[in-house]
Amino acid sequence: MTAITAASKDLASCHLCYKLAPATEHHCPRCGSTMHLRKTASIQRTLALLITASILYIPANVLPIMITDQLGSAEPSTILGGVVLLIELGSAPIAAIIFIASVMVPLSKLFALFYLCWCVEKQAKTSNQQNTAMFRMAEFVGKWSMIDVFVVAILVALVNLGGLMAIRPGTAALAFAGVVIVTMVAAESFDPRLMWDQTEENNE
């Protein structure tokens, strides 16, 4: 099957308004955003951002995400500590949500994007359909990891009973927000069309 792509017709598609224009154009004739046939230095940028996110992921998990002050004693809790506590308290479903949103999703997103970059770099023979689905998943779950940061923000604002009980935010919350934002930008800078370009070349 020879697929008719925009690139094969020497057309570039505007990433913002989807306008098709000759690949030689630097700015979209319709909306004025910068135009590229493929995103510039896509793999390098994505990898750089992924490494940043991986480094940020360490303080996000090691440092406390929130500190509970109860009757004069301060009790710091990390992300995983919070999950364990929730299981002990008997709310397994919520523990599962937190575990999936703040541990599994960011980790699998990092691994998925690393894997996709590796596939493009090494020109690995993999299924494009599958890889595209994986990329779309990584892109979709992007902002959902932010749940944990919002939970901290809500608890801090809500639980404030003076000396009796209060919740303070921990440094990990900021690091974790950083992980989410950086991986979102990483997913945005990855160009899934690079995967399909290879099959085009292989067919020829």
Next chain:
Amino acid sequence: MKQTNNNDSVNKQSFLVACPSCDLLADTSHLKHGETANCARCDHFLCQYKDDGIARSLSYSLSALVLLALACSFPFLSFKASGLESVMTLPQTALRLYDYGMTELSILVAAFILVIPLVILLLLLAICIPLYNNTPNPMLVKTGRMVFTLQHWAMAEVFLIGVIVSLVKIASMATVVLGISFWAYAGFTICFTLALSNLDRVQCWNAIEHLTAEPSS
């Protein structure tokens, strides 16, 4: 919004779309009201044609704006334990973080749950009103660019799930009461999502192009 009636040949050209995910070309000019186009090769969603997309987006944006105003002006949640009570409002989610010295985090939270959604709503109105009335506006292109750039960064729905998670987290410690603001924010999230999803990227930009090109031709 009857683009197909006039300038048919020009519009046929602009309904040709390259899949953003695999670059395959697709012709979307045959779409009728309510029909969606997906990429034939990788199944990526391309666009959905609606005769009244702009009108829908406009009405949902207006409702969302009213609900957001309500959500900011009433108590969001209240927390009672041992005879003591603390009440929080929506802006306090960010403000309290600031009080604890986490300025960056408070700015991020405020941006994701309030500021960016508000800016998007205002920009949506700035796009939909001229498109609905067919009045050319020099700001349309800039506004359109901002809406489609910002839309990934609004996290109202994520925040709402966060609220539900925190409710369950602390329900065992004390009594938590949902305020008017909570329901207003839930309604806002729904209207906001609908306002954005009814504004189809391809259709919207074709309409903007059509409207801004008119005076010169």
